[in-house]
Amino acid sequence: MKERELIDIIARLAGEQRPGLLRGIGDDCAVIEGRPGLVQLVTMDTLVESVHFDPDWHPPEKLGRKAVAVNVSDVAAMGGTPSFVLLSLGLPAGFDDQWVDRFLRGFTGSCREYGCLLIGGDTVRSPDRIVITVTVIGEAAADQVVYRSRARPGDTIWVSGSLGRAAAGLELCRAGASQSSDPLLESLVEAHLDPRARTVAGRLLAASGLVHAMIDLSDGLATDLAHLCEESRAGAVVEAEKLPAGPALYRASRLLHLDPVRLMVSGGEDYELLFTAGPAAGGDLLRLAAKAGVSFSPVGVITERSGVWLKRAGPGRDAVGEVRIDYKGFDHFPGPAKR
């Protein structure tokens, strides 16, 4: 069984509605009724040692920060503000006190930066590996929450920041270059080790009323855009040449002999925002980006045709091919279209 099938089974068994629930399984956060005029956003993510992080190159402070950020990012992607955090920490017997202390300092420091507070959780013995599960509860104005499910054909698809950075950083770590002295490469490693959630941009986008649908890029553009399209019963075309790469990504791609487009499309953990808006909203969105201190790039369009398609120049540089990329993680990505 694949993860998506498992989630489908869970969603089917979870079943019926309940008063006070606005959105259950299927978006970045569950949405429940809150104080008057507000809703609560609830999300939960787990990081498992050697699956999601490698303590050999992940400093504990940064891992603590990342455990907060990946959850806060889900709240940001619905336009909310994180309020409260719960942490379940599974540790092997005879764990390293110093490691735990540094992890917790990073964790609670990150909570403070995002304006939320650790209020509970659990500590358990996990014999083989460190396991970190975090729940974040956020809040948003009830009339401003942005769902995945409301993209409309004709919408422009936008992403914040630049893409593929965390995936390139992970590859650099795997190649033993986590301590690079090249500041460009170092910035990619940092993107993997210590990502930041786009809370300010998420809130401004939600408050603007311009955005139809939004999701955070945790599993990679191909997968996350496919989620958004599926929930919106629509499709998408992304243009490879519009994808925002930075000079660091090109440098790392050459060094690692990797395709930068592949890193941008299939690489996970950028924690940038992907959102859609009507084609006339471009000017307003660029002004809003300046206010949020981040770049927004239009990368494609929502279509009635289903599927997520990547338009890319073929090897001959004179022809453009389209390849379907829904849910293609890095390993399974089929590469550019052949003529």
Add this chain to the structure above:
Amino acid sequence: MKERELIDIIARLAGEQRPGLLRGIGDDCAVIEGRPGLVQLVTMDTLVESVHFDPDWHPPEKLGRKAVAVNVSDVAAMGGTPSFVLLSLGLPAGFDDQWVDRFLRGFTGSCREYGCLLIGGDTVRSPDRIVITVTVIGEAAADQVVYRSRARPGDTIWVSGSLGRAAAGLELCRAGASQSSDPLLESLVEAHLDPRARTVAGRLLAASGLVHAMIDLSDGLATDLAHLCEESRAGAVVEAEKLPAGPALYRASRLLHLDPVRLMVSGGEDYELLFTAGPAAGGDLLRLAAKAGVSFSPVGVITERSGVWLKRAGPGRDAVGEVRIDYKGFDHFPGPAKR
């Protein structure tokens, strides 16, 4: 570092207050402001394969039910009603689809029984072991929440149901008797495999206004009463002969060559309620127990002297000794006082 020290460090680092937070780390649930007149109760617990359960004898449906119950029990212990549930499920690669399906059926069925709904979570790969983390969000009337911290010297200490059952059931499973044909022993095994949270009793106790402090018995009477006393800046004396044992416990104790008092004092996972009330409340509490369909037993008294003490007849049966039992888990429990 011990778990309690770790939790102290976490509580210290978590730090300051925040508007909307009524109680952070240190009770069964965190308590935050909710809809008008209500508070939200939030709790999180993790079960790790071979630490908290053994799939060899734990049927997946019952494990799913238990994962819900142990969290709902925390909500019950503050007088609340569970509303929403999040599940993070870590599974080894190539997990057994049938096992997962049965686990999820038990999990969601239990949610329905307690009147709450699974609304989100995460699924991850956990290479060596199944890891289950659950967050439950409950609700309670703001003026009825019962904390651990308000026990008063002179209060009578009460427990619901009978004690030591789950610990005896676990020992039976370990001894290979999980499939006992003796209905008494079978009921102990069930107490371990499929515990029920005392939601009805918890709500009635909270609404009665009679109860000063309450906690659920997850880590055993000695440990949980020590938590309650520490938070209340008080102590306690428990009388061994008042502890509610059932005939099943005596039968299992003989079979396993275990001390039934030790099972009742140090055995965890009974998920009964321990609460304190003024000495005049006894009659009202017994009427309330009948309404809740459960027994309540007075087992001791809250004292100004600190520490949790067990009063027990010495080996000679003619003398009574006191032994301090704070935070004594099953393995560390020093046994009855010697003359």
